[in-house]
């Protein structure tokens with residue numbers, strides 16, 4: 729008499745991959761504001777000239793930025809990546825220093 733042996737049948741293994749939602753990485757660099765600071769000595773025309781030369785502002789834009797800093801104490805000139813902002817602020821500040829003016833440009837990170 730034959731004995732029936734029941735062998736275990738292997739089940740196909742179902743594996744589920746954990747779905748980790750991957751954000752498309754298009755990291756944008758943090759931007760920095762270049763800020764023009766008012767003082768009592770630098771001639772208005774010189775400030776306008778520096779703004780046009782270093783920041784490529786039009787005559788009209790440069791005058792508005794200069795007047796805003798003159799009236800309110802500071803004015804944002806433009807925003808750039810950190811390196812560019814710091815280089816431009818330093819060059820513009822140096823342009824004033826070369827003429828003996830206390831003209832100052834600073835940088836600060838955007839919120």
Ligand code: TYC
Nearest residue numbers: 765766767770771772797798
């Ligand atoms: N206040 C300066 C003046 O009356 C002009 C000036 C404007 C200087 C803006 C700096 O960031 C400045 N001659």
